[in-house]
Amino acid sequence: MIRLTRLSLKMSQETLSENICSVQTLSRIENGRHHVKNHTYQQLMERMGRYGGKSFCFFSMDNYSLLEILAQVNAALSRNAYQELKNYVQQLKPFRGNHVLNEQYICKNELIADYRLGNITKDTFLKELQGVVALTLPDHENLLERKYPFLYEELMIMMNLASAYRENENHQKSMWILSLLLQILETGYMERHKSIQVKITLMNNLAKVYGEMEDHQAAVHLSKEALIETKREKLVNMVPNLYFELAWNMKQQIEKGDRREDELSLCKKYLRQGYASAAISKKRYLQNAIEQYYRKCFHETIYVYSPSTVGEAMKD
Amino acid sequence: MKLYDVGNALFYYRALYKLSQNQLCDGICSVATLCRIEAGEREADCLLYETLFSRLGKNIQQFEFVLNEADYRLCELRFQIEKCMEEGNFTDGKIYLSQYLNLMPDHQVVHCQFVMFYQAMLLKFSDHCAEEVQALLRQAIHLTRPDFAAPSTQLQLFGSIERRILYELFFYEKYDLNALQSLFHFMELHGGREEKVWNVISFFHRLVFWFEKEQRFLEMVEIAKRAIEILFESKSCLYLADFYFQKMKGEERIYPLDGCSQVRRKQVMEQCCHIFYLYMMEGNQRKMEQIEHFCRERLKCQIIKQEK
Numbered sequence: 269m270i271r272l273t274r275l276s277l278k279m280s281q282e283t284l285s286e287n288i289c290s291v292q293t294l295s296r297i298e299n300g301r302h303h304v305k306n307h308t309y310q311q312l313m314e315r316m317g318r319y320g321g322k323s324f325c326f327f328s329m330d331n332y333s334l335l336e337i338l339a340q341v342n343a344a345l346s347r348n349a350y351q352e353l354k355n356y357v358q359q360l361k362p363f364r365g366n367h368v369l370n371e372q373y374i375c376k377n378e379l380i381a382d383y384r385l386g387n388i389t390k391d392t393f394l395k396e397l398q399g400v401v402a403l404t405l406p407d408h409e410n411l412l413e414r415k416y417p418f419l420y421e422e423l424m425i426m427m428n429l430a431s432a433y434r435e436n437e438n439h440q441k442s443m444w445i446l447s448l449l450l451q452i453l454e455t456g457y458m459e460r461h462k463s464i465q466v467k468i469t470l471m472n473n474l475a476k477v478y479g480e481m482e483d484h485q486a487a488v489h490l491s492k493e494a495l496i497e498t499k500r501e502k503l504v505n506m507v508p509n510l511y512f513e514l515a516w517n518m519k520q521q522i523e524k525g526d527r528r529e530d531e532l533s534l535c536k537k538y539l540r541q542g543y544a545s546a547a548i549s550k551k552r553y554l555q556n557a558i559e560q561y562y563r564k565c566f567h568e569t570i571y572v573y574s575p576s577t578v579g580e581a582m583k584d
Numbered sequence: 585m586k587l588y589d590v591g592n593a594l595f596y597y598r599a600l601y602k603l604s605q606n607q608l609c610d611g612i613c614s615v616a617t618l619c620r621i622e623a624g625e626r627e628a629d630c631l632l633y634e635t636l637f638s639r640l641g642k643n644i645q646q647f648e649f650v651l652n653e654a655d656y657r658l659c660e661l662r663f664q665i666e667k668c669m670e671e672g673n674f675t676d677g678k679i680y681l682s683q684y685l686n687l688m689p690d691h692q693v694v695h696c697q698f699v700m701f702y703q704a705m706l707l708k709f710s711d712h713c714a715e716e717v718q719a720l721l722r723q724a725i726h727l728t729r730p731d732f733a734a735p736s737t738q739l740q741l742f743g744s745i746e747r748r749i750l751y752e753l754f755f756y757e758k759y760d761l762n763a764l765q766s767l768f769h770f771m772e773l774h775g776g777r778e779e780k781v782w783n784v785i786s787f788f789h790r791l792v793f794w795f796e797k798e799q800r801f802l803e804m805v806e807i808a809k810r811a812i813e814i815l816f817e818s819k820s821c822l823y824l825a826d827f828y829f830q831k832m833k834g835e836e837r838i839y840p841l842d843g844c845s846q847v848r849r850k851q852v853m854e855q856c857c858h859i860f861y862l863y864m865m866e867g868n869q870r871k872m873e874q875i876e877h878f879c880r881e882r883l884k885c886q887i888i889k890q891e892k
Contacts, residue, residue, distance in 0.1 A: 502822040544865075574888055
């Protein structure tokens, strides 16, 4: 982690270790041949702009009851329960202290809640979010280009930023951020299970951007790759979104003559799978959206079974 | 991470869940040792922390540790052993396990238990006789929980390796189901989302089919519902279609569809279609046929597939 971060910042061992430890010691630490003391580790990470001594979600370990509220924040976010999210963020505010990471975490989540509840415009959301990112990543574009190993929360904020650009119709910027974040994750620095979940969300978001830019082939390819990952990892969270994205883009290609007409049946299959997984994961809004899209495209109900009425079935 | 913070975290959760020190550390270390760990006066190795946190339903990967060389090496080896077992690479798994045996500290039960569990798994996957595997698993669990099967008024806590040992032992030996279910009750109440999936779901998956075989449909539906809830919270789909299917079959046996309302029949048909397409996503042809058969037999309906 130390070595990766130092290299991404193009920092020499001499610069990093100055007044902290010898260059030889740093070299041994980076190669895993030296037991680094806590204090030394923190100093090295802080020199590189990392905040040492943190754990879990960037809050200091002074108050463990905060961990329960943080868990509620994350749960509300994943369920798109934005009013709940706003309420939990209010509970966190008294504990923010002077730590800039705490400030960033609170501001980011409050912004997301306000935007999704319709309290601020997409333009305001983007501008404010840029400010929130700058709290700890003032030069984030440079860091992206250097393949900086962002921490999990930093990745989340960058993803939110990419979504904000997309919703403000700056698709190029959105695509640029998401593509680089994917490349950064590929370096394998993040714990595997967490990395896969982030990667799948990134791929879904990037597929959406490609679709809106009418690069449907790229969107289809990404959606399929992401679905392979979800299958391997047994994750259901993004599955309905991915199937919807896949089917929608394939349909666009069929309408433009870039795919054969007989692939419409494949679209139907993907939409049904998306509908089933949305139903099972209780994503009602997505379930309804897929059903409505299916009816609009194919003029039939999404599930077909015979007999079509249970009255007929009972006669059998 | 400061020494103090680890102990602080342990103390916080132990107090939150109203557990005694003895309940937490029983079989792993002495109460005096746990006391010193909680006060930040004593450092322990990573596996001991992991076992203590795991008994509290927590995952230490959420914390930042700075390990000494020996501990780091053991941590790496554990990761490699688990990876090899997951991938079915038993040859390399055996090599790593042998290295672990040479490096692990003497007389530390958590390490011994880890090694014995994976030795048992290697025997199991190389088709050694069941008695040999059972004997090793029993030896492993007795290291930390010699009385686990005995009725007890006090809540017993189990770490991740202990639960995995019991999961393997469960179908070799007959245990009191109530005792085993209380084992998981704590995890369901207090465990992290991922911990619940890793530690509870596989066990519940075996249970729902076992209850079906025993024709205990109420319990079958109950376990399926609990599993679905856990999977929903953790956004995992591990065995999800199976749990829905088992729940539906169980409910149908308890409240047969013959003579039921049209609304209910329609709901069940909709559920069948959801499950059918979930199995299609998994590519599970056999299960797709089973659900089609269920629809034809019980609902007198047929799912019309329009896909190629």
